[in-house]
Amino acid sequence: MALSRLALLVLAVAVCPAYAVAATVSDGQAAYDTGRFQDALGIWSQLAEQGDARAQFNLGLLYDIGAGVEANPTRAFAYYERAAKAGLPTAEFNVGVMYDSGRGIAHDSSKAASWYARAAARGHTRAAFNIGLLYESGDGVPKNSDVAAQWYGLASAVIPAAETKRRGLQHETNDPNTKRFTPPQAAYPVGKDAVLTPDHDIELVWLAPPEPSATRFFVELRAMNGGNSSEVFSGYTDLTAIVVPLNDADRFAWRVYTVAEDGSHYAAGGWNRFTVTDDTNAHPGPVAPDHPSSRRGG
Numbered sequence: 001m002a003l004s005r006l007a008l009l010v011l012a013v014a015v016c017p018a019y020a021v022a023a024t025v026s027d028g029q030a031a032y033d034t035g036r037f038q039d040a041l042g043i044w045s046q047l048a049e050q051g052d053a054r055a056q057f058n059l060g061l062l063y064d065i066g067a068g069v070e071a072n073p074t075r076a077f078a079y080y081e082r083a084a085k086a087g088l089p090t091a092e093f094n095v096g097v098m099y100d101s102g103r104g105i106a107h108d109s110s111k112a113a114s115w116y117a118r119a120a121a122r123g124h125t126r127a128a129f130n131i132g133l134l135y136e137s138g139d140g141v142p143k144n145s146d147v148a149a150q151w152y153g154l155a156s157a158v159i160p161a162a163e164t165k166r167r168g169l170q171h172e173t174n175d176p177n178t179k180r181f182t183p184p185q186a187a188y189p190v191g192k193d194a195v196l197t198p199d200h201d202i203e204l205v206w207l208a209p210p211e212p213s214a215t216r217f218f219v220e221l222r223a224m225n226g227g228n229s230s231e232v233f234s235g236y237t238d239l240t241a242i243v244v245p246l247n248d249a250d251r252f253a254w255r256v257y258t259v260a261e262d263g264s265h266y267a268a269g270g271w272n273r274f275t276v277t278d279d280t281n282a283h284p285g286p287v288a289p290d291h292p293s294s295r296r297g298g
Contacts, residue, residue, distance in 0.1 A: 023047070025054045032058070037068025048079065053086035053198070060094070064104075073104030084115065087197035092119035093127045100130070109140025114187050117241035118203040120151065128155040129162045131240075135208065136169065142210035145169045150215065150238045182209040183267040184217060184240070184256045189274040196246070196276045205241040206256045206269070218257040218266070223249035224273070250276050 028043035041062055047055035060079030063072045077098050083091035096115035098104045113134045119127035132151035135144050149169040156163035188194075188205040208215060221233040221244050232252065233244045236259070246252070253273045259266045 025052060025058065028055065028058060032067075037062065041068040048082070053083040053088045053091070056080075056086075057083035057088055057091045057094075060091070064094075073098070075104075077104035084118075085195040085197075087122065087199060087201065087203070089119045089122040089124040089127070092116075092122070093124050093130075096127060096130065109134065110187075111140075113140040114205050117205045118188065120154065121203050121205070121239070121241035121243045125155040125158040125162075128152075129159050132162065132165065135240075136165070138210075141207055144208045144211045144213065144215065146211060146213070146215040147208040147240055151240075154239065180209075180213055181258050181260065181265045181267040182213055183269040184208055184258055186254070186256065186269060186272045190272045192274060193277045194274045196278045199245075201243050201245045202252075202276070203241060203243050204254055204256075208240050209258060213258065216259045216261055218259050219244075219254065220256075221252060221254040223247055224251040224253055225249060229253070246276065252276070 023043045023046065025044070025047060028040040028047070031037070031039035031043065041059070044055040044059040044062070048059045056079045060076045060083065062068055063079065064076035065071065077095070080091050080094045080098065084095045092115050096112045096119060099108045099115060100112035101107070113131060116127040116131040116134070120131055128151045131141075132148045132155065133139075134141050135148035135151065137143065146169075149166050152162040152166035152169070156166055184206040186204075186206050188203065194202055202221075204219060204221065206217070208217075216236060216238055217240070218236050219234065219242060220231070222229045223232050223246075232247055232249075235242075251273070252275075253271045255269050255271045257266045257268045
């Protein structure tokens with residue numbers, strides 16, 4: 001495991017505009033910036049209970065680094081996860097890092113990969129780099145250098161190392177005769193509820209087939225209304241995650257195809273149904289005692 005993908009947990013505090021209320025996330029930011037961590041803790045705790053994703057993320061930060069409160073990685077993870085479910089990319093990335101490192105939650109490379117992909121689909125470049133590392137090594141996802149190169153390409157505008165890695169993988173991606181067509185495997189959401197984000201959208205994540213395999217994908221998302229269905233989205237991508245706006249339905253089905261570049265061959269995955277729920281205001285559950293973490297290096 002490359003230490004580089006574990007050492008960059010996002011510790012920047014998320015800021016939102018001030019609102020005409022007694023205390024805002026930016027009030028907590030001002031307290032944090034001047035070292036008044038207890039005040040920041042009080043402000044963000046109140047807002048987090050009201051379902052504010054940025055406050056939940058920032059509260060997770062305080063528990064993560066032990067500012068104004070005793071460090072508690074388990075509780076930090078709980079707040080990061082709440083904010084992540086609301087579609088906050090920095091929180092999604094931090095959840096991925098904690099799964100990746102085994103800090104605050106049991107190590108799980110496959111869950112780390114899913115959260116990295118969700119954050120990367122929303123434009124988080126470090127998450128794109130990390131999911132590229134996972135596909136390059138086959139850690140938690142099938143080993144697929146083509147897909148790794150695509151994720152590195154997304155990150156390369158901001159992370160120079162991503163472009164270096166992408167160029168190093170090009171020699172493995174140029175021979176179409178080595179490709180086979182096997183269907184992708186859906187990763188999220190699959191057979192469960194998905195939390196509705198404030199932007200009324202959903203991240204769709206799937207696992208690419210192991211190499212050598214074609215890496216262009218076609219995605220379908222349909223709304224299910226009784227016995228009828230209607231198309232919400234369909235389109236191509238070279239990545240393994242996208243963000244799709246939802247309509248007013250609450251039941252959906254989606255699937256992904258692996259497709260040849262010229263469209264002559266394809267392999268369809270199965271339909272995956274899910275229901276959207278609006279529980280972003282739910283409070284983190286009881287906090288378990290801390291347990292020893294197992295950060296991996298190398």
